[in-house]
Amino acid sequence: MEVRPFADLLNEACARGPRRFTNVELAGAVRSLGGEITHTYISQLRKGDRDNPTSRTVEDLAHALGVHPAYFVGGRHELAAGEHPRWNPQRLRDLFELVHPPGRGPYSPEEVTSSVGAVGAYGKISPTYIRELISGTSDNPRLKHILGLAHHFGAEPSYFFDDQLAGRVNEQLQTRHVMERLGVNALILRAHEESLEPAIGRRIVDALAKALKVDKPGKGTADTVN
Structure with a gap:
């Protein structure tokens, strides 16, 4: 299965819904949920300059954006009620x-x-x-x-x-x-x-x-x- 570039998926997730996240806003949202990703690294991911995040980074971004982590590897976008998906x-x-x-x-x-x-x-x-x-x-x-x-x-x-x-x-x-x-x-x-x-x-x-x-x-x- 071919998976779309991570940068494309991240940019789409940032633009979905009523709120369009800037890099600084997304870094703040991640931090408010207990994660730690710098806005500089988010910028690099969105530009495609970095394309190999850890699973925890994927999960933290997904959590902040309200999407399923599977979305970033070609899977579903929506979270089911009560789901807290992680690498297993x-x-x-x-x-x-x-x-x-x-x-x-x-x-x-x-x-x-x-x-x-x-x-x-x-x-x-x-x-x-x-x-x-x-x-x-x-x-x-x-x-x-x-x-x-x-x-x-x-x-x-x-x-x-x-x-x-x-x-x-x-x-x-x-x-x-x-x-x-x-x-x-x-x-x-x-x-x-x-x-x-x-x-x-x-x-x-x-x-x-x-x-x-x-x-x-x-x-x-x-x-x-x-």
Whole structure:
């Protein structure tokens, strides 16, 4: 998924609604909510001179502007009532567990490092840092790393911020994962995805898994990332 330049999205968010934020006003709004971003840095982001903010910067800007952080990575604009979206390391753990070629275990951090670096547009990310993101030891990845990780796993970047989207995606991934372990034919899998109601599909998969004693991912039998 191609994401529009951060500068374009930030400028649009600043111009939306009845209030049009200047850089100084936006920095003040961020500060009033407990964040800290200088008006100089905001100016650089809006001009495109800087284009790799941290996830916390993205979240603070989104909070001040009243938009969902996912908006800045190609996702939805509107916040649901009571939502306080943040970067969620569990999402990365879910992708490692659920997204890998059939017949083998999860990708290693070294494999992901190589994949992200090979693209070129996302910069470099080390295996050590990926492990820290998985464990939650590091919890403030930069935008390009988020985009690179999403690209490797074939996910929408907003998956990392949007719990509603992540819930839907994880259901589909868990279903596919179990069906692959059960050896379900790909044609049947496609029919399931395209024609069945999600609740019916889940019941079918759960029944198959129970009958053949195959645990769904996330139930204590997940492969680990080394």
